[in-house]
Each structure stands twice: as C-alpha cells, then as structure tokens.
Amino acid sequence: MALVEIRDVHKTFGKVEVLKGVSLDVEEGEIVTIIGRSGSGKSTLLRCINALESVDSGEIRVEGQKVHARMPDLKKFRQRVGIVFQAFNLFPHLKVERNITLAPLLTGRIEKAKARALAEDVLTRVGLADKIDAWPEQLSGGQQQRVAIARCLAMAPHLMLFDEVTSALDPELVGEVLKVMEAMAKQGMTMILVTHEMGFARNVANRIVFMHQGRVWEQGPPAKLFANPETPELASFIASAK
Amino acid sequence: MRSFSLIDFVSLFAALRWTVALVVLALAFGAPLALGLAMGRISRFAGLRWTMAACIQVIQSVPLLGLLFFFYFGMPVFLGIQVPALVAVTIAYTLYTAAFLGEIWRGGLEAVKQAQWEAGACLGLSAWQQFRHIIAPQALRLSLPPTVGFLVQLIKGTSLASILGFVELARAGQVVSAATFQPLLTYALVAAIYFALCLPLTLWSRSLEARLDGSR
Amino acid sequence: MNFLPLWRYQNQLIDGAIVTLELTVIAALAGLLIGVAGAVALNGRITPLRWLVRGYIELFRNTPSLIQIFIVFFVLPTFGLKLPAFEAAAVALSLYFGAYSVEIIRAGLDSVPKNQIEAGQCLGLSGWQVFRHILLPPALRNAYPAVTSQFVLLLLGTSLASQVAADELFHVAGFIESRTYRSFEVYAVICAVYFAMAMSFKALFAIIGLAAFRWPRRR
Numbered sequence: 180m181a182l183v184e185i186r187d188v189h190k191t192f193g194k195v196e197v198l199k200g201v202s203l204d205v206e207e208g209e210i211v212t213i214i215g216r217s218g219s220g221k222s223t224l225l226r227c228i229n230a231l232e233s234v235d236s237g238e239i240r241v242e243g244q245k246v247h248a249r250m251p252d253l254k255k256f257r258q259r260v261g262i263v264f265q266a267f268n269l270f271p272h273l274k275v276e277r278n279i280t281l282a283p284l285l286t287g288r289i290e291k292a293k294a295r296a297l298a299e300d301v302l303t304r305v306g307l308a309d310k311i312d313a314w315p316e317q318l319s320g321g322q323q324q325r326v327a328i329a330r331c332l333a334m335a336p337h338l339m340l341f342d343e344v345t346s347a348l349d350p351e352l353v354g355e356v357l358k359v360m361e362a363m364a365k366q367g368m369t370m371i372l373v374t375h376e377m378g379f380a381r382n383v384a385n386r387i388v389f390m391h392q393g394r395v396w397e398q399g400p401p402a403k404l405f406a407n408p409e410t411p412e413l414a415s416f417i418a419s420a421k
Numbered sequence: 422m423r424s425f426s427l428i429d430f431v432s433l434f435a436a437l438r439w440t441v442a443l444v445v446l447a448l449a450f451g452a453p454l455a456l457g458l459a460m461g462r463i464s465r466f467a468g469l470r471w472t473m474a475a476c477i478q479v480i481q482s483v484p485l486l487g488l489l490f491f492f493y494f495g496m497p498v499f500l501g502i503q504v505p506a507l508v509a510v511t512i513a514y515t516l517y518t519a520a521f522l523g524e525i526w527r528g529g530l531e532a533v534k535q536a537q538w539e540a541g542a543c544l545g546l547s548a549w550q551q552f553r554h555i556i557a558p559q560a561l562r563l564s565l566p567p568t569v570g571f572l573v574q575l576i577k578g579t580s581l582a583s584i585l586g587f588v589e590l591a592r593a594g595q596v597v598s599a600a601t602f603q604p605l606l607t608y609a610l611v612a613a614i615y616f617a618l619c620l621p622l623t624l625w626s627r628s629l630e631a632r633l634d635g636s637r
Numbered sequence: 638m639n640f641l642p643l644w645r646y647q648n649q650l651i652d653g654a655i656v657t658l659e660l661t662v663i664a665a666l667a668g669l670l671i672g673v674a675g676a677v678a679l680n681g682r683i684t685p686l687r688w689l690v691r692g693y694i695e696l697f698r699n700t701p702s703l704i705q706i707f708i709v710f711f712v713l714p715t716f717g718l719k720l721p722a723f724e725a726a727a728v729a730l731s732l733y734f735g736a737y738s739v740e741i742i743r744a745g746l747d748s749v750p751k752n753q754i755e756a757g758q759c760l761g762l763s764g765w766q767v768f769r770h771i772l773l774p775p776a777l778r779n780a781y782p783a784v785t786s787q788f789v790l791l792l793l794g795t796s797l798a799s800q801v802a803a804d805e806l807f808h809v810a811g812f813i814e815s816r817t818y819r820s821f822e823v824y825a826v827i828c829a830v831y832f833a834m835a836m837s838f839k840a841l842f843a844i845i846g847l848a849a850f851r852w853p854r855r856r
Contacts, residue, residue, distance in 0.1 A: 229759060231755060231758075231759065254761045254762070254763055255761065256761075257758065257759055257760065257761040258760070258761030260759075261759075262759045264752065264755075264756065266752055268752045268753060268755070268756035269756075270753060270756070270757075270770075270771055271775065271852060271853075271855065272774045272775050272778070272850075272852045273852070274852075281760070281762075281770060282757075282760035282761060282762055285762055285766050285770070286760075286761050286762065314852055314853050316852070316853040316854075316855065317853065330760070331760075334760060334761065478836075479832060482789070482793070482831065482832045482835035482836055482839075483793065483828045483831050483832055483835075484793040484794070484796035484807065484828075484831055485793070486796040486797065486799070486807060487793075487796060487807070487824065487827060487828045487831055488828075490810070490824045490827075491821075491824040491825065491828055494814070494820035494821075494824060495820045495821035495822075495823075495824040495825060496821065497820075498819075498820040498821045499638065499821035573698075573699065577699075577700070577701040577702070578701075580701035580703045580704060581703060581797075583703070584800060591701065591703060591704060591707075594704070594707075595707075598711065604707075604708075604711040604712045604715060605712045605715050608704060608707055608708045608711065608712055609708075609712075611704055612696075612700045612704050612705075612708065615699065615700045615701060615704065616695075616696065616699045616700055619698075619699035619700070620695060620699045623695070623698065623699055
C-alpha cells in the first residue's frame, strides 16, 4: 500500500473542470515533484490531498485512510500531513517560537515545559535557531518560509506537501529554502512538491510528474524525463522552462 | 385629545423645512471653516497645526447637546446681549460641522501621496497652485464617502434643535404625539421620515466608497 | 463670570458623571455583545437572519438616537413595557451602539486573510482554536480604533438621556442651571467635564492598545 493513493480524481470549479481523472501513487520516502503550466491543476491536486479542496469524484487515500472534507477526525489527519504555502502564512501576531509551538501545544502533542526545546530543535534543522524570539515581520521572505517549514516539522508529519513555496521569494533567497528541503529529503521525509524549480526537480526528486490540462501527462525519474520526454507537451514545457 | 389626521401628517413633513434649513446653514458656514481647519492641520507651521488640532479635539470631545446649550443659554448670558435662537444654534452646528468635516478632509489631504506634491513642484507650481489643481481634487474624491456619511450624522443631529424649541421634525413629532396620544404612530412616522432622508445618503456613501476601492 | 455658586452642587455633578459612566459602560458592553452576535449572523448562512441583521443596522444608523430613546421611553409602554428613564436610555443606546458595532466587528473579522485560517486548519487545530488564537487577535486589533472612537461618541451621546429625565450629567446641568441661573458657567463646566472624561478614555484606550497589541504592523 502506497502512502498516498490518488484514484481517478475529478474536480470542477464553477464551469471549469480542473482535474480530469488524475491517478497517482506516492510511496513512503519518495520525493515527487509535480510540474506543469499554470492551470494544469497542480496546486488543486495538492490541496485535495489534505482536504483543503474537495474532490467531485474519485478517491484519495493517505495511509489507507480516505480523505475528504467531512472525514471523521479531519484534525487528527491534518496533524500527520504538513503543508507549506507560497505565501508562508506565518501568524503575524505571534513570535516565531509561538508560531511553531502553538499547534503542538493546543493539540496536546507536547507539554508546555518541552515546548521551547521543540522550537529550538526544529529551528536548528532549518538553520534559524537564533530567530526564535523574532516577530515574523522582522524576517526576510526566505527566513519566513523556513520558519513555516519548521512549524510543520514541529508536528512530526508523515507527509509534507509544498505548494510553490519558492515562487514568492526573491531569487537570492530561494537557495536557503531549497537547501532545507533537500536535507529533509535526505532524512527520509515523504514529500510532494508543486514547483517551478527545475534544478531541485532534477537533482533531488525521485520522480517527476508532469501535469497537463488536468491530467497526469507523463511521469518518471528525472534523468529520463528531462533527457527523453515522450510527449511533445512535456518537451515544449522543458524547453520553455530553461 | 384628537385623533391622528392628515393635518398631523402634513405638519410632520412641513417641519422638515427646519431640518433642511439647519443642515444648509451648518454646511454653508461649517464647510469653509472645515476647509480652513484642514489646511491648517497640514500646514508647515507647527503652531498652527497644534492650535487647529486642539480646537478640533475640544469640539469633538463635547456632546453636540453641550455645544447647543452653551451657545443658546450660556453665551447670551455671558455677553449680556440677546442672541437670536437661530444664530446661537447655527454657531453650534457650524462648529460641529467644521470640526468633523475638518478632520475628514484633513484625512483626505493626507491620503494624497507625497509624490503628487513633488510632481507639482517639479512642474514649477507654487504651493497654493499645487493644492488647488492637484491635491485638492484628489483629496475631495477620497473624502467624499465619509463626507456624505457625516451629512447623515448632521441630519440626525438637527433633531437636537427640537430641545431648544425649533419646530423641526423631532419637535413636531413630540407636539403631534402629545396632541393625539399616539406615540407609536407618530414616532414611527418620524423615524420613517428620517430613515427616508438618511438611507439614500448612506447607500450613496457606500457606493462611492466601493467605486473608490475599485478604481484604486 | 462667577463659578462659585456651582461649588455647592459638586456632589450632584459627581453623581451625574457616575450615572453617565454607568450608562456608557452598560450600553457599550450590551452593544458589543449585539455586535458580535450580529457579525456572526452576517457571516453565517441563514439568509433571513442576515436580512434581519441588515435591517436592524440600517434602521438604527439612519434614525436619530434621540428619536430611538423617545420610542423606547414613550412608545414601549403602549405595548405594556414601561421602562424607567435610565433603563430606557440604556436599551436605546445599546441598540444604537450595537448597530455600529456589528459593522466594525465584521470588518475586523474580515480583515484577517483567509490564508491565515487555512494555515491554522492545516496544522490540525479545531475551529474554535483557529478562531481564538488566529482569527481573534488580529481582528481585535483592526477593530480597536473604530470601537474605541465609537465608545467616546457613545459617552457624549448619553447626554441625550437627559431628555427623558435620566439622572446623568446633562440632566444635572439643567437642574443646577435652574437653581443658580448661571447658564454660561454651568454649561461651560459641563462641557469641561465631558471633555475631561472623553480625553481620559482616549488616553486609557491608547495605553491599553499599546499594551495589548504588541506585534509589529505589516510593512
């Protein structure tokens, strides 16, 4: 049984069918990057995996459990799946430490006495231990995104989702975030990323999934896919991304 | 006691002329004063800014009823002369209008970006010309929604003149209510007339604001 | 100009000021509760309820507070509900303040980006936890200036209760004036007392605001 099983998922927004029968499996420990043009349905698919969007038909299972907006224990499920957003979404009224420890404390994951140690631990993993008492507003974009990653890590998720997490960053800040993600990958985290960062896709991912017009158009190991794309759509996408 | 009849209905509507008159007077005198206050608040001279700010604070920190009573009862006794009721009330409403509109217009002036002033200066315009041709029109557009909103407050505020005997709408309501022993019908009608006056302005203010947000 | 005759009425003035404060605080608290309930109703899904709240807001914002007080005091008795002056004024002013509060609170809640709420939900927090820890603090901060300025306007607006003979400050002024005939001094002093109360509250609110909302503003 794969960690994530997506079976023939359809989704429509208003009059537009965004996902037209997507099927995908992600094994534990795999790093899967989803690439494709805007409007290909990448982000929507990602958001369906942790029930931020509902699927109209088809099925998504994570660790064998069926995922949908009204699933029992949605909260507990989301504690096992971390998601990092393009806009970071740090809580501006809470310091970095509190941003990180809020959910672990409120969900009973950790007790008050151990909270700061947890924050220090995850911040060290993303290289920001010295920012533990800072306000999010005082941090650069890259630092905020790393704190967002640390915030997810504090919940010890089984799966991490990344929704174009470097697209909103100034170019010089992208590297520090990718480094953190690379380290996570090496530590065996299961990761699904929607990204435009072809370098990361090429070097770190186990598998590339190319989505086009709401379907999985092509998928395979990065080396093979980038060297020998089977479909003209992927070929032109790779060419335009250079 | 007599029953509520057409005469009462008409007298309520006739009382509107005082409501309107008070509003017009307040705006006629208060608006220029407000403009002066607003310009003073953004002037280069700190002393002028502070004085204007203090005046506005004082007027805004006192009940409208207080202003009315002060100028209607207080000032004539102090000055030892007979002040016509209309003059006293007009002074009070004028100051009220000047303070609140002054603040609103100051906000509008300050909301116009500094860059606009600089652009005008670069074109060789004097400070007054910059104000008159570039800043003021933009400030006016920005201030229009809250200005219309204040107009609603002013209309409602004229009801206080009833206490000083002006037979505007609220007073007419009291008179009719006492004469006919029909407080429900009378005050419902009075409220309905105010509502009919104010709601269109409120809605207009909101649509102006929406249009402003859309164009930004 | 002679302020001395007023001196023997200082106790009445103090009593009047206390009643003014009581009326203000009661109307503000009741109005805020109405405001929260109304804001929740407006953001909810029951359409008739939304229309009801909208109607209430427009009605109380587009009619004079004085008329509202008169209606509660003079009209409700015809329905069998006869309230004394203070209570009648309190009810009318609560409804008035509530009508403004609904808009302010709703704007405050809406000012928090949906992203924030999503992020909270994705961390596995419950709906209540998201509301209390993620939605409420920024919403309160954004609503704070408007609520506090409405509070000061309410304080000044309690003067209208004098017209149904509630024993607040303005009514006391009339009483003193009828005894001393010192119109100028009486109303000058009354205005000064209102001014002092209003400025004190503004200062208090400024301090509370600084203490409660310490996180930096968006650049």
